[in-house]
Amino acid sequence: MKEFLEIYRYTFTYRGRAILVIVSNLLFVIFNLISLVLFIPVLQLIFKPAEEVPDLIAPHWSGNLLDIFAYIKDSYNFFMQKMVNEDPKNALLFVCISVFAAFFLKNLFRYAAVWHQSELRMAVVRDVRNKLFSKAMNLPLSFYSNERKGDLMARMNSDVGEIEIAVISVLEIVYREPIAIIINIAMLVYLSPQLTLISFILLPISAFVISRIGKSLKKTAKSGQEQMGIVYSSIDENLSGIRIIKAFNAIDQVYEAFKMVNLKHQQLITKTFRKKDLSPILNETLGAGVMLCLVWFGGVMILDAKNDAVLTGEVFITFIIVFSQLLRPIQGIATNMAFLNKARASQDRINEILNTDERIYEVENPTALPELKSGIRYENVSFKYKDEYVLKNINLTINKGQTIALVGESGSGKSTLGDLLPRFYDVNEGTIYFDNIPITDCSILDLRNHIGIVSQESILFNTSVRENIAFGMPNATLQEIENAARIANAYDFIMNLEAGFDTNIGERGNKLSGGQKQRISIARAVLKNPNILILDEATSALDTESEKLVQDALDKLMQDRTSIIIAHRLSTIRNADEIVLLSKGEIKERGTHDELIQLKGMYYNLCSLQGIN
Numbered sequence: 169m170k171e172f173l174e175i176y177r178y179t180f181t182y183r184g185r186a187i188l189v190i191v192s193n194l195l196f197v198i199f200n201l202i203s204l205v206l207f208i209p210v211l212q213l214i215f216k217p218a219e220e221v222p223d224l225i226a227p228h229w230s231g232n233l234l235d236i237f238a239y240i241k242d243s244y245n246f247f248m249q250k251m252v253n254e255d256p257k258n259a260l261l262f263v264c265i266s267v268f269a270a271f272f273l274k275n276l277f278r279y280a281a282v283w284h285q286s287e288l289r290m291a292v293v294r295d296v297r298n299k300l301f302s303k304a305m306n307l308p309l310s311f312y313s314n315e316r317k318g319d320l321m322a323r324m325n326s327d328v329g330e331i332e333i334a335v336i337s338v339l340e341i342v343y344r345e346p347i348a349i350i351i352n353i354a355m356l357v358y359l360s361p362q363l364t365l366i367s368f369i370l371l372p373i374s375a376f377v378i379s380r381i382g383k384s385l386k387k388t389a390k391s392g393q394e395q396m397g398i399v400y401s402s403i404d405e406n407l408s409g410i411r412i413i414k415a416f417n418a419i420d421q422v423y424e425a426f427k428m429v430n431l432k433h434q435q436l437i438t439k440t441f442r443k444k445d446l447s448p449i450l451n452e453t454l455g456a457g458v459m460l461c462l463v464w465f466g467g468v469m470i471l472d473a474k475n476d477a478v479l480t481g482e483v484f485i486t487f488i489i490v491f492s493q494l495l496r497p498i499q500g501i502a503t504n505m506a507f508l509n510k511a512r513a514s515q516d517r518i519n520e521i522l523n524t525d526e527r528i529y530e531v532e533n534p535t536a537l538p539e540l541k542s543g544i545r546y547e548n549v550s551f552k553y554k555d556e557y558v559l560k561n562i563n564l565t566i567n568k569g570q571t572i573a574l575v576g577e578s579g580s581g582k583s584t585l586g587d588l589l590p591r592f593y594d595v596n597e598g599t600i601y602f603d604n605i606p607i608t609d610c611s612i613l614d615l616r617n618h619i620g621i622v623s624q625e626s627i628l629f630n631t632s633v634r635e636n637i638a639f640g641m642p643n644a645t646l647q648e649i650e651n652a653a654r655i656a657n658a659y660d661f662i663m664n665l666e667a668g669f670d671t672n673i674g675e676r677g678n679k680l681s682g683g684q685k686q687r688i689s690i691a692r693a694v695l696k697n698p699n700i701l702i703l704d705e706a707t708s709a710l711d712t713e714s715e716k717l718v719q720d721a722l723d724k725l726m727q728d729r730t731s732i733i734i735a736h737r738l739s740t741i742r743n744a745d746e747i748v749l750l751s752k753g754e755i756k757e758r759g760t761h762d763e764l765i766q767l768k769g770m771y772y773n774l775c776s777l778q779g780i781n
Contacts, residue, residue, distance in 0.1 A: 174515055174519075175331065175334045175335065175338050175508070175511060175512075175515060176338050176342070178292045178295070178296065178331065178335060179288070179292065179335050179338050179339060181291075181292065181295065182287075182288055182291055182292070185284050185287060185288040185291070186288060186339065188280070188281075188284045189281050189284045189285050189288060189339050190339060190343045190344070192277045192278070192280040192281035192284065193277075193278075193281045193339070193340070193343060193344040193347075194343070194344070194347060195273070195277040196274055196277040196278045196281060196344075197344065197347055197348040197351060198351070199270050199271075199273045199274035199277065200274045200348075200493065201351055201352065201355060201490070201493070202270045202274075203267055203270035203271050203274055204486070204489050204490060204493060205355070205486070205490075206263060206266050206267045206270055285336050285339075288335065288336075289332045289333075289335045289336055290332070292331065292332065292335045293328055293329070293331065293332045293335075296328050296331055296518065297324055297328050299522060300320075300323060300324050300328070300518065300521055300522065301324065303521055303522055303524070304320060304324075304521070306528075307524060308527045308528055308592065308593060309587070309592045309593065310527075310553055310593065311524065317400075317401060317404055318397055318398065318399070318400030318401025318402065318403065318404045318405070319394070319397030319398070319400065319401060320397075320521070321397075321400045321404070322393065322396040322397035322399075322400045323393075323397070323514075323517050323518055323521055325400075326393055326396045326514070327393055327514035327515075327517050327518050328514075328518070330389075330393075330507075330510055330511040330513075330514035331511055331514060331515065331518070333507050333510075333511065334507055334508050334510075334511030334514075334515075337503075337504035337507040337508050337511070338504075338508065340500060340504050341500075341501055341504040341505065341508065344497070344500075345497035345498075345500045345501045345504070346497075346501075348493075348494075348496070348497035348500075349494060349497045349498065352490055352491075352493055352494040352497070353494065355490050356487060356490055356491060356494065359483050359486060359487045359490065360466070360483065360484075360487050362465075362469070363462055363465060363466055363469075363487055363491075366458075366461060366462060366465055367458055367462060367491060367494070387513075388436065388439050388440045388443060389440045389509070389510040389513040389514070390513035390514075390516060390517065391436050392433065392436035392437045392439075392440050393513060393514055393517055394517070395429075395432055395433040395436050396433055396437075398429055398433070399429055399430055399433050402425070402426050402429050403426075406422050406426065440510065443506070444506040444507070444510060445506075459488070459491060459492065459495075462487075462488065462491060463488065466484045466487065466488070467484075469484075470484060527593075527594065528591055528593075528594055528612065529594075530611055530612060531608070531609055531610075534609065534610045534611040534614065535605050535609045535610045536610070536614065537602055537605065537610050537614045537615060537617075537618060538603075539699060540568050540602065540603065540618065540699040540700065540730060541568065541603050542567065542568060542603050542604070543565060543566050543567040543568045543570065543603070543730060544565070544566040544589065544600070544601065544602060544700065544730065545564070545565045545566075545600070545601040546562045546563060546564040546565075546585075546588075546598070546600050547563060547598055547599050547600070547601065548561055548562075548563060548597065548598035548599070549561070549562040549563075549588065549595050549597065549598035549599070549600060550562070550595065550596055550597040550598055551584060551588060551593065551595050551596050551597075552596055553593075557596075557753055558579075558581050558584050558753045559581045559584055559585060559588075559753045559754075560752075560753045560754050561598075561754070562585065562598070562754075562755060563755075564585075564748060564755065566730055566732065567730070568699075568730050569728060569729070569730060570730060570731075570745045570746065571726060571730075571731040571733065571743075571744045571745045571746075572731070572732050572733070572744065572745065572746050572747075572748060573733040573734075573735055573741035573744035573746070573747045573748065574586065574732065574733065574734045574735070574748050574750060575735055575736075575738060575741065575747060575748070575749050575750070575771065575774065576749050576750035576751055576756075577751065580750040580751050580752060580753065581750050581752075581753040582734045582750055583704055583734055585734075585750070586702045586704055586732055586734050588600060589607070589619065589700070589702065589732070590615065590616050590619045590621070590702070591607060591608075591612055591615060591616075594608065602615065602618070617698075618698055618699045618700055619698050619699075619700045619701075619702060620693035620696045620697075620698035620700070620701050620702070620725075621693065621701075621702045621703075621704065622686070622689050622690055622693050622701075622702075622703050622704070622722070622725075623689070623704045623705070624704055624705035626677060626682070626685035626686050626688070626689045627676075627689070628673060628676060628677030628680075628685055628688060628689070629676075629677075630672070630673070630674060630675045630676070631672065631673075632667075632669065632670050632671060632672055632673070633662050633665065633668070633669045633670070633671050633673060633688060634646070634649055634669040634670060636673065636677070636688055636692065637649050637652055637653060637669075637688060637691045637692050637695055638692075638695060639692055640692075640696070641695055641696060644695055646669070648695060649669065649691075649695060650669070652691040652692070652694040652695035653669075653688075653691045655690075655691070655694045655721065655724050655725065656687045656688070656690040656691035656694055656721040656724075656725070657687055657717045657718070657720055657721040658684070658687035658688055658690070658691050658721070661684055661687075662688075673685075673688075683717060683718055686718050687717065687718060687721055690718065690721045690722060690725055693725060694724075694725055698729070699729065699730060700729065700730045700731075700732070701725065701726060701729045701730070701731040701732070702731075702732045702734070703722060703726075703731065703732070703733045703734065703735075704734045705734055705735060705736055705737075719740060737778070738774060738775055738778055738780050739778070739780055741761075742761045742780075743761075744760075744761070745760070746758060746759065746760065747759065747760065747761060747764055747771065749764070749769075749770055749771045749774075751770060756769070756770055757769050757770055757771050
């Protein structure tokens with residue numbers, strides 16, 4: 169029920185459109201019934217001999233509102249009988265034109281509903297996908313280490329697609345189908361209460377069938393959507409690693425693994441479709457059975473002269489026609505309930521993301537951060553991703569303009585220590601200070617405006633060189649972008665590209681070499697002009713020539729800035745103001761390069777392994 173209400177709220181986010189859909193559907197239902205009832209005069213012409221036509225008596229309205237429908241009906245019958253008495257052919261022509269007009273208006277309002285539905289459903293899909301994407305952008309980095317990216321993509325695509333269908337289903341199941349059922353049942357009761365009572369057998373049977381199938385459908389649909397996430401993850405992972413797959417002749421191996429994942433998804437979705445489509449089929453079968461019962465009972469009532477019930481041939485045929493129309497909204501409820509049950513599973517998966525704790529919280533009235541004056545201070549900082557601490561009781565001061573290098577074996581906590589400063593994660597214990605302001609007391613946006621990051625993997629986007637350098641700074645001028653490129657030793661190679669700064673660099677910058685990508689990343693950091701710079705193994709993946717160019721660009725970038733260098737190549741940090749060696753999350757040694765070499769401890773051993781004196 170909770171998921172149903174959420175989908176209902178989605179629908180009425182755009183109340184005006186939703187009301188237009190409801191009104192159009194209501195008019196569609198009314199004119200659909202009118203188009204059928206208008207056939208009664210034709211049937212009367214067929215079933216009633218001319219001598220049985222009663223004397224014409226003009227109807228009179230008593231003024232009571234309850235008698236208005238009876239008055240309208242009597243007025244129409246009076247008008248039709250008058251036409252029949254004058255010329256039956258004219259009466260037949262009038263009925264045909266009236267029926268055509270009713271059908272035209274019925275379909276006009278049906279299309280009006282579809283017209284407004286098309287915008288409503290896509291607006292809701294856009295909003296839900298926007299919410300998911302916004303949430304994904306604000307979730308902590310730890311979320312992505314535990315979740316498959318492909319699963320998140322499946323939720324934004326397949327699951328949101330199910331919500332799109334449910335938006336229309338909820339309008340039909342609440343406002344169209346019940347109204348259609350009520351109107352049709354009212355007409356059936358008016359035509360023959362006895363036959364209507366018999367027809368009610370269908371409703372509880374249908375409700376039971378829908379509920380049984382719906383519970384099973386939701387469970388199967390959720391499993392299918394989860395498997396879709398695994399399929400997306402497999403596609404993304406294998407396309408990203410296509411170079412390695414080809415290099416190791418693993419195409420067949422990868423293909424067979426994908427076939428198994430895809431086969432399981434196909435089996436689950438097939439089962440989902442079968443269950444979803446079973447409900448309306450069963451309802452139609454039940455409806456056909458009840459209709460045949462009605463034909464038998466009605467036929468007996470007409471043929472049995474001893475029966476006191478009054479049921480004429482034309483009324484009986486009209487009853488059957490109207491009853492056949494009653495089956496459509498009942499089947500519509502069955503179909504829409506199947507869609508809603510499938511969508512409820514998707515809503516569960518969407519809510520899992522939307523309700524995920526962001527963990528990184530902001531204070532209500534954040535402190536504004538000025539330019540860095542004294543420096544950064546880690547005070548008794550401890551941090552853990554899950555149960556085990558990866559940083560333990562870290563105390564570190566980085567003065568303004570100072571360059572600090574973090575070294576140590578893999579898994580020692582170097583990158584984590586850098587990630588805590590821009591609040592990619594929040595500390596479990598202790599405090600990090602910007603000057604004397606705890607970073608948790610200022611806004612994340614303000615804090616990150618003071619920090620520039622150049623990582624080992626150059627994260628570039630499938631846009632132009634200009635847009636990649638100005639990423640996050642849309643108001644940067646071309647001159648500012650070019651100056652940043654010159655400082656990053658990137659200007660010359662950029663101008664040699666086919667369109668210069670307007671050259672598209674491809675997905676993840678794959679049209680460029682590793683050194684070129686890294687220099688564009690550095691130009692991006694230069695353009696931001698941050699107070700604090702974090703260099704996370706920025707040269708470790710480069711060849712010697714590219715490393716020299718990139719290192720020169722980094723030296724220019726670090727001038728007069730507070731810098732944190734995370735490095736494996738110790739040759740790149742010999743000139744750091746202080747080198748901090750981490751091991752198992754703790755600071756073991758600290759000092760200048762020469763001081764640590766003389767100490768002949770862990771840093772000395774690392775340098776010896778790399779041939780550094």
